[in-house]
Amino acid sequence: MENEPFYRLKLLLLIFLHYNALTMATSPKSSKHKPWSDIDLNCWRDYDDILTDSLWLFPNRASGEGHQLDYHGNYIPQIATQILTRYTKKDEIVLDLFLGAGTTAIEAVRLERRCIGVELKSDLLEYVRRKISPDLLDSRIHLIQGDSTASETMRRIAHTLRSMQAEAAHLLILHPPYDDIIKFSNHPADLSNAASTNAFLDSFEMVAQNGYNLLAPGRFAALVIGDKYDNGELVPLGFWCMERMNRAGFKTKAIIVKNIEGNEKGKGKTANLWRYRALAGGYYIFKHEYIIVFFKPGNINRGP
Numbered sequence: 001m002e003n004e005p006f007y008r009l010k011l012l013l014l015i016f017l018h019y020n021a022l023t024m025a026t027s028p029k030s031s032k033h034k035p036w037s038d039i040d041l042n043c044w045r046d047y048d049d050i051l052t053d054s055l056w057l058f059p060n061r062a063s064g065e066g067h068q069l070d071y072h073g074n075y076i077p078q079i080a081t082q083i084l085t086r087y088t089k090k091d092e093i094v095l096d097l098f099l100g101a102g103t104t105a106i107e108a109v110r111l112e113r114r115c116i117g118v119e120l121k122s123d124l125l126e127y128v129r130r131k132i133s134p135d136l137l138d139s140r141i142h143l144i145q146g147d148s149t150a151s152e153t154m155r156r157i158a159h160t161l162r163s164m165q166a167e168a169a170h171l172l173i174l175h176p177p178y179d180d181i182i183k184f185s186n187h188p189a190d191l192s193n194a195a196s197t198n199a200f201l202d203s204f205e206m207v208a209q210n211g212y213n214l215l216a217p218g219r220f221a222a223l224v225i226g227d228k229y230d231n232g233e234l235v236p237l238g239f240w241c242m243e244r245m246n247r248a249g250f251k252t253k254a255i256i257v258k259n260i261e262g263n264e265k266g267k268g269k270t271a272n273l274w275r276y277r278a279l280a281g282g283y284y285i286f287k288h289e290y291i292i293v294f295f296k297p298g299n300i301n302r303g304p
């Protein structure tokens with residue numbers, strides 16, 4: 001006969017395993033989420049479309065559902081899709097301080113997130129307003145014309161957040177001008193008009209600091225940025241802007257390299273010219289930009 005205590009332990013273990021197998025078979029599988037995402041980690045194999053590698057290669061630009069290549073300098077919607085899905089829950093608020101033609105806002109509507117977008121150019125903002133369904137404007141989607149370096153604009157955003165019953169934004173997206181590569185306007189506050197690259201970086205840091213102050217602790221920020229050449233020398237804007245984000249208080253989470261394919265107009269006509277220039281000048285044609293992900297240290301308090 002087996003020794004008594006060992007036999008009892010074996011019996012208890014068998015009962016426990018049997019009970020577990022029964023409850024797992026009858027009750028639906030519980031879900032497992034991080035506080036900043038709706039991705040169910042118990043079904044992690046189902047999210048084939050969510051990228052987790054640091055190299056993003058998109059064969060083309062997603063279109064439809066309000067998205068179009070209608071603004072020189074707008075980013076491809078897939079960037080917003082990835083970042084919003086990964087770092088926000090349904091109904092949470094994404095703050096974009098360089099809204100441009102509104103890609104983030106359109107994607108926020110599609111993914112049932114709320115959005116506050118700030119853009120300097122009033123005519124462009126009016127254009128974005130016409131893209132958003134009127135029943136969402138000024139309720140789930142707020143468009144603010146203003147200078148994202150200015151404290152007055154920050155007060156207006158804070159006021160808007162309160163009107164949305166939130167203390168802070170849940171995700172920050174920054175897609176600034178890449179210094180002076182594209183001139184967006186003649187407005188003196190436009191970052192693409194900065195007197196020098198250092199002046200551009202100083203203004204960018206003010207926006208980063210404003211974004212930091214408006215973001216809830218423990219939450220994420222994404223910076224979309226590319227480098228440039230100046231007098232034959234590479235200017236690493238991406239890394240310099242990353243360093244300014246760190247100065248503002250953000251910790252770096254990831255550096256993603258994304259191909260630029262699919263976002264240029266008329267590339268066939270000029271491709272040969274650029275190739276000749278690259279060969280003659282000893283440089284490489286930019287085919288990548290960065291999506292740099294940061295987090296604001298602290299504990300997540302989802303608020304009301």
Ligand SMILES: C[S@@+](CC[C@H](N)C(=O)[O-])C[C@H]1O[C@@H](n2cnc3c(N)ncnc32)[C@H](O)[C@@H]1O
Binds near residue numbers: 098100176
């Ligand atoms: C690279 S674009 C953003 C494009 C946007 N992600 C999209 O998909 O349409 C940068 C935008 O920042 C705006 N901008 C420049 N300086 C600004 C400032 N100080 N405050 C707010 N917006 C500014 C420009 O007018 C431009 O539309």
